[in-house]
Structure formats: C-alpha cells, structure tokens
C-alpha cells in the first residue's frame with residue numbers, strides 16, 4: 001500500500017502525502033495494534049524526514065526509494081543510557097580521523113533496531129561541548145563493522161515492535177555520511193527539530209485512532225452485556241464514561257486536523273503540535289482506562305483487545321518527547337512569543 005513511504009515525496013517512490021492526508025491515514029492505522037504502525041513509523045518519521053529536508057541529493061537518491069518501499073528499515077538512534085529527555089547531553093562521540101569519523105557509544109531503546117539497515121545516529125563531534133550545539137547526525141548503514149546489538153527489550157506493551165540497545169564500537173564512517181554533508185557538522189539537532197512537528201502530529205493521530213477503536217469496542221460491549229436486568233449502556237454512570245471518551249477523542253481529532261492544515265499552509269506549528277501530542281496521548285490513556293472499566297473483569301483479560309491497548313497506549317505519553325517535555329515546549333514558546 002506504500003505505507004512505508006507515506007511521507008516520502010513521489011519522485012523517490014513514496015506517496016508524498018500532505019500532513020492533512022497523513023494524519024487521516026494515521027487515524028485509521030491507530031485502530032489496529034500499534035505494533036503495525038510502529039513497523040512503518042521510523043521510515044515515515046525522522047528516519048526519512050531528515051534526509052528529505054536537509055539531506056544531499058546523493059543521500060536522497062541512495063536511501064529514500066528503498067525506505068519508501070520498506071526494503072530498507074531505518075532506526076533513529078538518539079536516546080542513551082544517561083541521555084533521555086535531555087538528549088542534547090548525549091555522550092556518544094564521533095572523532096574526526098582524516099576524512100572519516102570514528103563513532104563510539106551506546107544508544108538505548110532503539111525502535112526497529114534489530115531489523116534496521118540504516119541508522120540515523122546522533123553523536124558529539126565538538127569535543128568538550130555539553131549541549132546540542134556540538135552534535136551531528138550521521139547516516140550509518142546497519143552492516144557497518146563495529147555495530148552490535150543488546151538483547152531485545154522486554155516491554156509492557158507494543159511487544160510486536162522490537163527495541164534494543166545499539167552499541168557503536170570504533171564504527172568508521174566517511175564524512176559524506178553526515179546528513180546534508182560535511183558542512184552540516186554540529187547541526188544535527190537543527191535537523192532533528194525541523195522534523196519533530198510532523199512526528200508529533202503523526203503520533204497524536206495514532207492516539208486518536210486507538211481511542212476511537214476503544215470507544216467502539218466499549219460501546220458494543222456495553223450494549224451487549226446485561227446487568228441488573230438491562231444493558232450496561234443504559235446505566236448512566238457507564239454512559240458518562242462513554243460520553244467523556246467520545247468528547248475527548250473528538251477534541252483531539254479536531255486539534256490535529258486543524259494543526260495539520262496550518263502546517264500544510266506553511267505556518268510554524270511547534271506549539272500546536274506539542275499541544276496535540278500532550279493532549280492526544282494523555283487522552284488515549286484515559287479512554288483506555290475507561291474501556292477496561294466498562295468491560296469489568298473481562299477488560300482485565302487478554303482475551304479482549306482493550307487489555308492490550310491499555311498497555312500499548314501507555315508508551316505514547318513517553319516517547320517522541322514525554323508529556324512533561326511537551327509542557328515545557330508549550331510554555332517556553334508562550335513566553336517567547338509574549339516577550
């Protein structure tokens with residue numbers, strides 16, 4: 001269906017969807033197990049967007065067509081054991097050696113790493129720097145000598161997606177592996193920031209899809225299951241949970257559609273995309289909790305999909321920037337704009 005290349009331009013074999021079109025696809029994808037979305041997620045997100053926006057013509061030709069078909073799986077390697085939300089403090093180093101760099105360090109929780117043929121690796125190129133200004137983004141082929149993998153992480157949910165540590169030991173890459181070429185040394189974080197809005201909106205839309213699925217499952221269960229002589233759906237306390245979930249999912253959908261439209265018209269949506277990520281990921285957590293409650297004991301059993309969704313959606317509040325990080329972004333932007 002071309003889902004690996006939703007956000008990749010048509011000239012490179014992708015679908016070239018606008019943001020408005022992509023969130024519509026994500027609303028639907030979110031209704032299935034989140035693990036399916038995750039398999040295509042890294043190719044559509046930062047795994048390809050950095051190359052599209054800042055990559056050289058050669059990098060685009062080399063990687064985008066295979067990313068668009070899914071022949072090549074990409075992973076985004078930013079997080080480290082001691083650098084999570086404060087990603088700019090990362091310690092993986094890339095030391096210059098002639099026209100090459102030698103990368104050393106460990107990346108943690110890297111989605112799709114066991115399957116990846118390409119890693120976008122963030123490493124410190126400015127010795128002595130401690131923040132994001134000394135960090136460069138490299139495109140590293142998965143079969144490069146010196147890359148090894150930790151055991152697959154055992155996770156609370158989304159177990160159909162595989163994450164693990166990726167260890168870089170004396171990994172040599174040519175300077176042409178820097179996204180955008182050697183001139184873009186120390187500018188890896190700028191590249192990352194440019195593509196974050198898209199990823200946040202995509203994840204937000206997946207949250208809405210999952211919420212809508214959970215509401216549908218809850219409604220049909222409540223209409224079938226009878227207690228005290230009538231369907232659960234006739235009980236006002238159950239109706240309150242259904243109504244709250246419906247209204248919140250609808251609010252999130254409207255926010256996301258509006259923000260996608262604004263982004264497509266060329267507006268800066270940094271604040272709005274963070275609002276969407278924060279609201280939609282928290283919203284689907286509440287909806288999943290109510291879905292389990294409406295199902296009663298059955299909701300706690302793995303026979304019903306709400307049990308899995310409840311665990312799966314917990315991740316959305318953590319990765320691609322935690323809720324607290326979204327709050328910081330929103331408030332900082334508010335203060336900056338007011339000043």
Ligand SMILES: Cc1cc2nc3c(=O)[nH]c(=O)nc-3n(C[C@H](O)[C@H](O)[C@H](O)COP(=O)(O)OP(=O)(O)OC[C@H]3O[C@@H](n4cnc5c(N)ncnc54)[C@H](O)[C@@H]3O)c2cc1C
Pocket residue numbers: 075076077078079083084085086108109110111112155163315318319320321322323324325
């Ligand atoms: C399943 C999974 C897949 C992932 N996939 C990837 C991937 O593909 N690539 C990748 O690079 N990373 C990936 N990550 C990492 C993910 O992005 C990080 O886990 C996330 O950014 C949070 O970092 P941390 O886990 O180190 O938590 P920490 O940064 O240690 O945060 C712990 C808590 O403190 C809060 N906190 C931190 N700083 C502040 C602050 N300034 N103010 C207030 N509260 C704060 C956080 O919100 C959180 O609640 C993945 C994680 C998981 C669980």
